[in-house]
Amino acid sequence: MAAMKNNLLVTILLSLAICCLVLTVGLTVEPTLTEIGLDGEVSVEASELEAVSLDFGRLSRREEKTTLALVRPASLDDVVKVVKAANKWPSFAVSARGHGHSISGQADTRMKGVVIEMGKGSGEIKVWEKEMYVDVWGGELWIDVLKATMEYGLAPMSWTDYLYLSVGGTLSNAGISGQTFNYGPQISNVFELDVVTGKGEVMTCSEERNSDLFHAVLGGLGQFGIITRARIALQPAPQRVRWIRVLYSNFSTFSKDQEFLISLHGRQASQRFDYVEGFVIVDEGLINNWRSSFFSPSNPVKISSLNADGGVLYCLEITKNYHQGNADSVDEEIEALLKKLDFIPTSVFTTDVPYVDFLNRVHKAELKLRSKGLWDVSHPWLNLFVPKSRIEDFDKGVFKGILGNKTSGPILIYPMNKNK
Numbered sequence: 030m031a032a033m034k035n036n037l038l039v040t041i042l043l044s045l046a047i048c049c050l051v052l053t054v055g056l057t058v059e060p061t062l063t064e065i066g067l068d069g070e071v072s073v074e075a076s077e078l079e080a081v082s083l084d085f086g087r088l089s090r091r092e093e094k095t096t097l098a099l100v101r102p103a104s105l106d107d108v109v110k111v112v113k114a115a116n117k118w119p120s121f122a123v124s125a126r127g128h129g130h131s132i133s134g135q136a137d138t139r140m141k142g143v144v145i146e147m148g149k150g151s152g153e154i155k156v157w158e159k160e161m162y163v164d165v166w167g168g169e170l171w172i173d174v175l176k177a178t179m180e181y182g183l184a185p186m187s188w189t190d191y192l193y194l195s196v197g198g199t200l201s202n203a204g205i206s207g208q209t210f211n212y213g214p215q216i217s218n219v220f221e222l223d224v225v226t227g228k229g230e231v232m233t234c235s236e237e238r239n240s241d242l243f244h245a246v247l248g249g250l251g252q253f254g255i256i257t258r259a260r261i262a263l264q265p266a267p268q269r270v271r272w273i274r275v276l277y278s279n280f281s282t283f284s285k286d287q288e289f290l291i292s293l294h295g296r297q298a299s300q301r302f303d304y305v306e307g308f309v310i311v312d313e314g315l316i317n318n319w320r321s322s323f324f325s326p327s328n329p330v331k332i333s334s335l336n337a338d339g340g341v342l343y344c345l346e347i348t349k350n351y352h353q354g355n356a357d358s359v360d361e362e363i364e365a366l367l368k369k370l371d372f373i374p375t376s377v378f379t380t381d382v383p384y385v386d387f388l389n390r391v392h393k394a395e396l397k398l399r400s401k402g403l404w405d406v407s408h409p410w411l412n413l414f415v416p417k418s419r420i421e422d423f424d425k426g427v428f429k430g431i432l433g434n435k436t437s438g439p440i441l442i443y444p445m446n447k448n449k
């Protein structure tokens with residue numbers, strides 16, 4: 030009897046397994062998606078599915094065809110309909126894709142499913158001039174947010190170095206750059222979000238309302254819902270930027286100066302820089318690298334003449350924003366701040382650009398690299414937070430040790446305040 034029961038159990042399990050296999054292999058979402066009446070587009074074109082399985086990193090590509098369809102929503106309603114359909118039986122996975130500029134396939138579905146390419150969606154960027162915030166669709170690119178807000182003389186405060194990234198994409202990470210020491214990452218500059226949850230409900234969340242969801246979605250790597258609208262804080266936009274680079278041959282002096290500069294956060298604008306970043310130069314060619322195309326070529330520097338410690342130099346990058354009207358006082362403010370730093374005196378490189386050109390600086394390099402076919406290549410990239418207590422060891426072990434003169438890729442150092 031017992032043996033028979035066991036046999037029966039095995040048979041039932043076996044037939045269940047076969048049944049599941051058939052369902053999984055045969056799962057096609059196309060009829061479901063055409064039946065739910067989307068206003069946007071649905072594509073099952075092999076070339077389009079292949080394209081969304083790739084991203085900027087070019088490090089991962091789905092071997093088995095996990096992406097069954099691609100949806101380009103025309104509205105919030107479309108996103109809701111797809112997520113609700115994904116919850117019905119047979120269910121399928123859903124993944125939001127912004128501009129596909131992460132590096133390891135984060136915006137692709139890991140299981141068989143549908144990629145929602147957020148794109149322009151409903152397309153509206155609504156600037157609330159008096160309230161000093163802007164409402165944007167989750168798939169909107171930061172460059173377009175900047176252009177729209179600049180029409181009102183306003184701009185968000187915290188940025189990434191590159192602006193062809195989507196609002197939903199960077200808010201799902203953190204969004205850090207040289208302004209973070211002062212304003213915090215981009216996720217600290219959001220008032221409110223509309224999120225489509227895993228069940229297909231639309232929830233508005235903020236610090237005060239559904240705050241668990243708000244905090245889970247910000248920096249949540251797309252795992253807690255799809256951001257369809259973000260309300261982002263604005264401030265009056267400056268007109269121009271004085272952009273300065275100075276060099277160091279000694280790492281402790283460099284990091285001490287970086288730490289000093291970020292300790293000035295919250296001071297009056299005249300008493301601090303507006304942006305503090307830096308990079309490591311382990312290769313002489315790098316001083317004229319893709320990030321420096323705004324600096325005049327008459328600024329080349331002979332690294333060998335600078336007495337680099339262990340063959341490595343450190344470049345501090347700082348900016349001061351200003352309005353035409355106070356251009357005179359800017360020079361004095363910069364001079365006073367530079368006097369407090371301990372860089373190599375002959376290594377000051379300065380340029381002056383419109384605010385939008387500064388924020389959009391990497392795009393210029395992108396166009397150059399694209400023209401040489403060097404943009405659509407693999408981009409291995411690693412971000413690490415290193416505590417102040419170990420940064421000197423990191424310099425010795427990694428910059429001077431592992432990397433020393435053997436890499437030509439950019440190595441950026443962003444000083445950060447933990448409390449931001």
Ligand SMILES: Cc1cc2nc3c(=O)[nH]c(=O)nc-3n(C[C@H](O)[C@H](O)[C@H](O)COP(=O)(O)OP(=O)(O)OC[C@H]3O[C@@H](n4cnc5c(N)ncnc54)[C@H](O)[C@@H]3O)c2cc1C
Nearest residue numbers: 127128129130131167189190195197198201204205251256
């Ligand atoms: C050249 C370059 C420079 C960069 N510079 C910086 C920098 O200075 N600072 C910085 O912080 N980062 C930087 N990044 C990294 C970048 O911020 C992240 O990779 C970001 O996720 C890319 O945005 P995306 O729109 O391309 O997102 P995608 O790659 O499309 O998606 C990234 C993640 O977000 C999720 N997601 C996308 N949209 C939504 C949404 N609407 N709702 C919920 N989840 C969503 C996806 O599912 C995925 O998990 C840079 C990247 C590149 C390529």
